[in-house]
Amino acid sequence: MQKKKLIIFPFNGNGIEAFDCINFDEYDFIGFIDDDPTKKSMEYDIFPKVILDKYPELFVLAVPGSSLSYMERAQVIHSLNIPNLRYINLIHPSASVGKNVKMGFNCLVMAGAVITSNAVLNNHIIILPNSVIHHDVIINNYTLIGSNVVVAGGTTIGNNCYIGSGTNIMNSITIGDFSLIGLGSNVLKSIPENSKVAGNPARSLAFANN
Incomplete structure (x- = not known):
């Protein structure tokens, strides 16, 4: 071929x-x-x-x-x-992608990443090394997931988001469009669109600077 x-x-x-x-x-x-x-x-x-x-x-x-x-x-x-x-998708040979995962186009899944049952990656997604995307997670268009991120089951991440490396996101919550989550954050509740949060637990950076 x-x-x-x-x-x-x-x-x-x-x-x-x-x-x-x-x-x-x-x-x-x-x-x-x-x-x-x-x-x-x-x-x-x-x-x-x-x-x-x-x-x-x-x-x-x-x-x-x-x-x-x-x-x-x-x-x-x-x-x-x-x-x-x-556009193509590239998946590193050491990544694990479940049989029922749905993936759009122009997606990059790097080394050691794990994407499990029924997760959905839409278009133009980047998953950096060693991140874990659990069951029934939806990641929408143009979003970047850093390295060593864990997204628990049933969570939805919006369009054009950036999830910083080392972040943990709780199950069954929503991250709104155009949101940034800082390095090493623990996200325990849903975040509205256009948010910038960081910390443990994650809180608004705008609030933290006041």
């Missing part, structure tokens, strides 16, 4: 870690996309976005975003201007 030609966007930390998730029996890795001329690499080829127009056969994994830019993920990804059929 002919290998699919794969390119990763952008050349950032998520992208470099995604490289380790590639199954080279399935994909022929071409390089990275990044329009920032200051980004250089001795190991990888870096191309401008126009390569996607020149070579429509290229498949794409788009993994922009951090705790500082998570709210712009949708805008940045859509700047590629490609159809959804060109």
Whole structure:
């Protein structure tokens, strides 16, 4: 079977870690996309976005975003201007994904992650290493889950959220859209949209600064 030609966007930390998730029996890795001329690499080829127009056969994994830019993920990804059929999912071989898990497109699941029964990952999701997503969890579009995060069963995480590494989220609660949870937090109750919380138990950062 002919290998699919794969390119990763952008050349950032998520992208470099995604490289380790590639199954080279399935994909022929071409390089990275990044329009920032200051980004250089001795190991990888870096191309401008126009390569996607020149070579429509290229498949794409788009993994922009951090705790500082998570709210712009949708805008940045859509700047590629490609159809959804060109996006792929990458799952590290050491990750465990349950048989009944539903996954959309452009999802990255890194090493050691565990996703269990009936969980739903929608589109443009990143799960960093060693995180555990329990049964019946729903993670909505453009959300990033840090490393060593535990999301207990029945919880819903909204669109464009950032869940900091080492966080524990209680079962059957809701994290509203565009919310950020700081590193190492314990989230024990639902959080409204556009929230920024941290701590044990997690509380509003705006409240904590008053």
